[in-house]
Amino acid sequence: MSEHRSKVLILGSGPAGLTAAIYAARANLAPIVVHGMQPGGQMTITTDVENYPGFANVIQGPWLMEQMQKQAEHVGTRMMADTIVKVDLSKRPFVCTGDGGDTYVGETLIITTGASARWLGLPSEQKFRGFGVSACATCDGFFFRGKEVAVVGGGNTAVEEALYLTNHATKVTLIHRRDSLKAEKIGQKRLFENPKVKVIWDSAVDEVVGTSDPNSVTGLKVKNVKTGALSDLKVDGLFVAIGHTPNTELFRDALDMDENGYLLTKAGTTRTKIPGVFAAGDVQDHIYRQAVTAAGTGCMAALEADRFLAGQGH
Numbered sequence: 001m002s003e004h005r006s007k008v009l010i011l012g013s014g015p016a017g018l019t020a021a022i023y024a025a026r027a028n029l030a031p032i033v034v035h036g037m038q039p040g041g042q043m044t045i046t047t048d049v050e051n052y053p054g055f056a057n058v059i060q061g062p063w064l065m066e067q068m069q070k071q072a073e074h075v076g077t078r079m080m081a082d083t084i085v086k087v088d089l090s091k092r093p094f095v096c097t098g099d100g101g102d103t104y105v106g107e108t109l110i111i112t113t114g115a116s117a118r119w120l121g122l123p124s125e126q127k128f129r130g131f132g133v134s135a136c137a138t139c140d141g142f143f144f145r146g147k148e149v150a151v152v153g154g155g156n157t158a159v160e161e162a163l164y165l166t167n168h169a170t171k172v173t174l175i176h177r178r179d180s181l182k183a184e185k186i187g188q189k190r191l192f193e194n195p196k197v198k199v200i201w202d203s204a205v206d207e208v209v210g211t212s213d214p215n216s217v218t219g220l221k222v223k224n225v226k227t228g229a230l231s232d233l234k235v236d237g238l239f240v241a242i243g244h245t246p247n248t249e250l251f252r253d254a255l256d257m258d259e260n261g262y263l264l265t266k267a268g269t270t271r272t273k274i275p276g277v278f279a280a281g282d283v284q285d286h287i288y289r290q291a292v293t294a295a296g297t298g299c300m301a302a303l304e305a306d307r308f309l310a311g312q313g314h
């Protein structure tokens with residue numbers, strides 16, 4: 001078991017964490033970034049990125065994150081892989097403990113743990129997760145080449161996932177609980193014009209149906225939320241795209257959160273209620289949730305940590 005000390009400790013390695021690291025490293029603060037099971041965050045499970053400024057041609061999400069990590073390392077960031085299971089923010093320096101017992105001690109802490117996909121909460125969904133039920137079309141779409149799939153949700157993610165899946169599947173059914181989508185109009189237009197896509201309105205997935213041993217999805221029971229009528233839909237896979245939950249469980253007792261668990265920061269800053277603890281990226285932003293906004297708040301957090309340390313005489 002080892003102890004790793006830093007003036008700036010950053011939890012999470014998505015665009016927010018790595019941008020914070022680049023700025024902190026360039027301020028000679030030798031940051032440590034602790035990343036968990038998914039280094040690079042949600043961008044590593046996207047494919048085409050065409051809205052991150054600076055790239056005239058389409059780039060790939062995993063490539064962008066690789067570049068950000070190399071950039072952070074080149075300027076002096078230490079990347080460490082661990083799963084933090086405990087945090088002590090009751091006094092400075094702040095102490096985070098990994099599942100193997102290693103401790104990470106920071107004079108300041110920047111939380112950029114992001115958000116994870118939300119699930120419907122059906123027992124049958126749980127049973128078939130990884131066996132036909134997925135929350136990432138770009139990760140698992142390939143397995144449904146020549147098959148029929150359904151997507152649940154009505155936001156940008158659901159529309160993007162449905163469109164992406166048309167590259168692999170023969171038919172994509174979007175199931176949405178209301179009679180209109182909240183996704184951007186340009187995505188909706190592409191969706192409605194795609195001959196492989198069918199939309200089932202005012203409906204919810206009631207059950208995922210399949211075979212056991214080995215687990216495999218064969219269909220869905222779909223409920224019309226207005227009439228209560230149940231119908232069967234034959235599909236080989238279900239993609240759940242109903243939004244995200246912030247990864248803030250670790251901070252439940254220490255920091256203020258909104259009713260959905262997003263960390264609260266003082267308006268116009270990344271400051272939490274504990275001096276020296278900052279939050280950036282999707283963990284504190286349920287509105288914009290873009291790589292570029294996450295990077296922007298990551299930059300703010302590093303500048304604020306630097307200012308905080310200067311105020312403490314570091």
Ligand code: NAP
Nearest residue numbers: 120153154155156157158177178182241242243287288289
């Ligand atoms: P979202 O905008 O919150 O949409 C979630 C969708 O899932 C909504 O349509 C919602 O229905 C539905 N939903 C929620 N809980 C449900 C449940 N239990 N059962 C069935 N349906 C449920 O989430 P998102 O699409 O992941 O997008 C999140 C943010 O990221 C948005 O700001 C979005 O614009 C952004 N984003 C941007 C891009 C891009 O710019 N390229 C791509 C992806 C995401 P209701 O409509 O009834 O609320």
